[in-house]
Amino acid sequence: MSRRAFLRAALAASAGVLTGCPFSLEHGLFNRCAPPGGHPVMRERLVRAAWEGLDPANVWDCHAHLFGNGRTGGGIYLNPGFDRPTTLAGKVRRAMFFNAACGGEDEERLDAAVVQRLAHLVDELPEGAKVMLLAFDFTHDPDGTRREDLTTFAVPDAYAARVARARSDRFEWIASVHPYRRDAVAALEAAKAAGARAVKWLPQAMGIDLAHPRCRDSYAALRRLRLPLLVHVGEEQAVEGAGRHELGNPLSLRIPLDAGVSVVAAHCASLGESPDLDAEPDPARAPMARNIDLFARLMREPRYGGLLRGDLSAVTQANRSLVVAEILANGAWTGRLLNGSDYPLPGIMPIFSVQAFAKAGLLPDAAVPVLSELRHVNPLAFDFVLKRSLSRGGSRLPDSAFETRGFFDSSARA
Numbered sequence: 001m002s003r004r005a006f007l008r009a010a011l012a013a014s015a016g017v018l019t020g021c022p023f024s025l026e027h028g029l030f031n032r033c034a035p036p037g038g039h040p041v042m043r044e045r046l047v048r049a050a051w052e053g054l055d056p057a058n059v060w061d062c063h064a065h066l067f068g069n070g071r072t073g074g075g076i077y078l079n080p081g082f083d084r085p086t087t088l089a090g091k092v093r094r095a096m097f098f099n100a101a102c103g104g105e106d107e108e109r110l111d112a113a114v115v116q117r118l119a120h121l122v123d124e125l126p127e128g129a130k131v132m133l134l135a136f137d138f139t140h141d142p143d144g145t146r147r148e149d150l151t152t153f154a155v156p157d158a159y160a161a162r163v164a165r166a167r168s169d170r171f172e173w174i175a176s177v178h179p180y181r182r183d184a185v186a187a188l189e190a191a192k193a194a195g196a197r198a199v200k201w202l203p204q205a206m207g208i209d210l211a212h213p214r215c216r217d218s219y220a221a222l223r224r225l226r227l228p229l230l231v232h233v234g235e236e237q238a239v240e241g242a243g244r245h246e247l248g249n250p251l252s253l254r255i256p257l258d259a260g261v262s263v264v265a266a267h268c269a270s271l272g273e274s275p276d277l278d279a280e281p282d283p284a285r286a287p288m289a290r291n292i293d294l295f296a297r298l299m300r301e302p303r304y305g306g307l308l309r310g311d312l313s314a315v316t317q318a319n320r321s322l323v324v325a326e327i328l329a330n331g332a333w334t335g336r337l338l339n340g341s342d343y344p345l346p347g348i349m350p351i352f353s354v355q356a357f358a359k360a361g362l363l364p365d366a367a368v369p370v371l372s373e374l375r376h377v378n379p380l381a382f383d384f385v386l387k388r389s390l391s392r393g394g395s396r397l398p399d400s401a402f403e404t405r406g407f408f409d410s411s412a413r414a
Contacts, residue, residue: 031100061341062264072111079148100348122380123170134155147207175188175191188227198227202231223259228309230266233250233269266340267314268312324390325392337400367389
């Protein structure tokens, strides 16, 4: 069965298995993976207008995933349950992720194909624009034991650094060092020396309790090294890993913040609910609150004004799109938002709905066909242009949310 036929047959039986998103078929089931270069949609007025007022050299997409199957020996790890799934739902999940990145059918060169495709996409953006590539560490137990069985995928720092170094005109990289590792501080120092711009944790999947004593040395090192910490908070649906969903409470960010660490809350904690531990310290008794409201509470606390940011990755997915209007209307967050695409997820066709934004009055109707075509041609550009085109009552995402370089690169700050 061809991949297209497989996806058509399987998705109907497996709706909701990818990221828990509401599904939309307006862009079809699969990414057409149009060959890069010279496509007319890249010259559309809407696409060109998205760059007006911005210096491309300051536009760094701060949230793009590297992945593959590891068969080229670069160190990428895929859990056997994900790499060789036995269930229909698992097969659909894997196929959709790799179709999103246009990795092709040759499993033996998949790692290289994923990187090549991403490089082609970013090369279509104006000169100077960059993508920040994410490493992703293994799950570890509190005693420092690595748990491959509780790791969905892993991308080592050395691999991310090597890919970024090969195309330093287009790529930067973000390290991932689990704080329970016995060599965590040394690994952070090595990452900084190798050019890492930040460190990424996904507590729910990686099994990281931000309050655990083993995190303290990492917090001190992050502050000393001036490495921001990109932390996924809110409900996590894309990567299961350790499955510790209780570790995604945005209020837990107070711990690294109080240690003086600069923190970026991935997705602005825009999905799900958590116990409001300010109202009741016992999680079993605490009332539930929207995660984005808990994040907003932290953003209002004056002591975190210079330390806490939110990234915009994934906020336009169908399962988060209701919060977009709130973010657009929140002028208080100007200067504290950082754009990221969450690539390759913009290439998973059914989890976005451009028409829904038009129906909600957040997007001009004329933008819908352009954006719909752009998704198949360049998902990176699609994510950027969509966010630049959204507005509510005249309010748009600020230019500063897209000119993110100054946050990660001290040499670029005025």
